[in-house]
Amino acid sequence: xxxxxxxxxxxxxxxxxxxxxxxxxxxxxxxxxxxxxxxxxxxxxxxxxxxxxxxxxxxxxxxxxxxxxxxxxxxxxxxxxxxxxxxxxxxxxxxxxxxxxxxxxxxxxxxxxxxxxxxxxxxxxxxxxxxxxxxxxxxxxxxxxxxxxxxxxxxxxxxxxxxxxxxxxxxxxxxxxxxxxxxxxxxxxxxxxxxxxxxxxxxxxxxxxxxxxxxxxxxxxxxxxxxxxxxxxxxxxxxxxxxxxxxxxxxxxxxxxxxxxxxxxxxxxxxxxxxxxxxxxxxxxxxxxxxxxxxxxxxxxxxxxxxxxxxxxxxxxxxxxxxxxxxxxxxxxxxxxxxxxxxxxxxxxxxxxxxxxxxxxxxxx
Ligand SMILES: *Cc1c(COP(=O)(O)O)cnc(C)c1O
Numbered sequence: 001x002x003x004x005x006x007x008x009x010x011x012x013x014x015x016x017x018x019x020x021x022x023x024x025x026x027x028x029x030x031x032x033x034x035x036x037x038x039x040x041x042x043x044x045x046x047x048x049x050x051x052x053x054x055x056x057x058x059x060x061x062x063x064x065x066x067x068x069x070x071x072x073x074x075x076x077x078x079x080x081x082x083x084x085x086x087x088x089x090x091x092x093x094x095x096x097x098x099x100x101x102x103x104x105x106x107x108x109x110x111x112x113x114x115x116x117x118x119x120x121x122x123x124x125x126x127x128x129x130x131x132x133x134x135x136x137x138x139x140x141x142x143x144x145x146x147x148x149x150x151x152x153x154x155x156x157x158x159x160x161x162x163x164x165x166x167x168x169x170x171x172x173x174x175x176x177x178x179x180x181x182x183x184x185x186x187x188x189x190x191x192x193x194x195x196x197x198x199x200x201x202x203x204x205x206x207x208x209x210x211x212x213x214x215x216x217x218x219x220x221x222x223x224x225x226x227x228x229x230x231x232x233x234x235x236x237x238x239x240x241x242x243x244x245x246x247x248x249x250x251x252x253x254x255x256x257x258x259x260x261x262x263x264x265x266x267x268x269x270x271x272x273x274x275x276x277x278x279x280x281x282x283x284x285x286x287x288x289x290x291x292x293x294x295x296x297x298x299x300x301x302x303x304x305x306x307x308x309x310x311x312x313x314x315x316x317x318x319x320x321x322x323x324x325x326x327x328x329x330x331x332x333x334x335x336x337x338x339x340x341x342x343x344x345x346x347x348x349x350x351x352x353x354x355x356x357x358x359x360x361x362x363x364x365x
Contacts, residue, residue, distance in 0.1 A: 011329070012325070012329075012330045012332050013352050015348060015352075016333055016334045016347065017295070017296040017347060018205070019332075022332050024205040025208075027209055027211065027212070027250070031253045033253070035246040035249060035250040038248070038249035038250070043245055045244075052248045056216065060190055061189070063221045064218075064221040067248055070214065071203040071206075072117055073117075073238075073241040074202075075118065076118070076120060076121055076237070077230070077237070078223070078227070079144070080227075080230060080238075081226040081227045082104075082176070082223065083123065085222070086101060088229075098122075102124055103123060103124045103125075104124070105173075106118070106147050106149075108129065109130065109153065109155060111127060112151075115149075118147065124142075126143075130157060131159070135164065146173055146174070147175075148177045150179050150298070151180070151182070151297045161177070161192075162196075165195060165197060169196060174220070175196070176197065176198060177192040177199070178201050181299070182297070185299075185300055186258060186263055188202075189218065193218055197219065199219035200219055201218075203215050204247075204251045204254060210250050210255070211243075211247045211250040211251060213243070214250065216251070267300070267302075270303070270346060273304075273348070274302045274345065276357060277289055277304045277353070277356070278304060280357045280361060284313075284361070286312025286313045287309075287364050289305070289307075292342065295342075296346075302345075303342050304343040306360075313364055317336065317338055317340050323363055329359075331356055
């Protein structure tokens with residue numbers, strides 16, 4: 001059997017984040033086991049999908065749930081379900097949907113690569129400012145949904161999500177929250193929908209440590225029933241976003257594991273690792289290591305901010321980031337600017353915190 005090594009592909013220690021370019025996350029052992037078991041038999045896929053999603057809905061305190069091939073797929077399917085909500089027979093109209101509710105409202109400051117999933121199905125994306133007036137004015141008879149993205153794009157000047165939901169409810173327009181990387185805290189699996197968002201979307205392949213090609217859509221039953229109609233094994237927009245029996249069982253195992261996980265212990269591991277790094281690296285001339293919080297996508301976990309003085313260390317921060325990646329072992333860290341980068345303990349396997357420290361000491365000392 002060919003390995004990564006046989007292919008000349010180096011394994012990477014991930015001190016960056018759950019980023020897709022380095023493989024997202026490592027599947028939890030329970031998930032690998034569930035996928036292996038699932039792979040060994042044929043089953044009725046529709047029946048399995050229904051059972052799995054009922055169980056995930058119950059576990060996450062949501063009305064309904066859907067497993068798809070990633071959060072990006074979830075964005076596309078959620079938007080499509082809202083477009084079709086009032087015209088359920090228009091299953092095969094996409095992307096020619098001008099006769100349907102073809103507009104999606106997006107806050108301009110949230111625009112990001114993933115919003116292509118909205119345009120891809122033919123919607124007109126209406127970008128607005130963060131104000132009640134702008135939102136009220138943008139909502140028309142053609143509005144199918146309002147998208148709210150969570151992650152590095154959020155700023156203190158954003159409208160509060162609760163206010164967006166309140167206005168959307170007055171117009172009976174669904175609010176969809178893309179919370180792909182908003183785990184932890186685990187409570188986010190129900191927080192957004194309990195606030196009144198119609199659907200909340202999560203990556204299965206980030207902190208859930210489920211299959212890399214999996215994602216969750218949680219929330220309103222009527223909208224998720226539409227997603228079922230247009231998705232695998234049915235024909236429609238979602239057919240090309242297929243998940244198999246393996247991803248279904250793996251995602252359920254990931255959700256079960258995540259709910260039972262010791263989240264306090266995990267946060268404590270991040271704190272002690274950041275402390276280890278700060279103590280070790282602050283001993284070097286021209287290097288300042290400090291605890292930073294929250295981390296990359298706003299998760300409530302500590303990470304370590306390194307500031308380097310090029311005059312002393314002899315390298316810029318981007319040069320150090322590249323050298324860590326090119327080194328042996330290869331270590332991915334989170335780039336920031338010319339003088340700073342982050343080390344993130346969130347995605348490390350046990351023992352790797354020490355390797356990261358040693359490599360940084362060797363490179364910066
Ligand atoms: C990671 C991410 C996605 C994409 O998630 P996948 O599961 O890789 O498809 C979408 N939106 C945001 C905000 C993300 O952080």
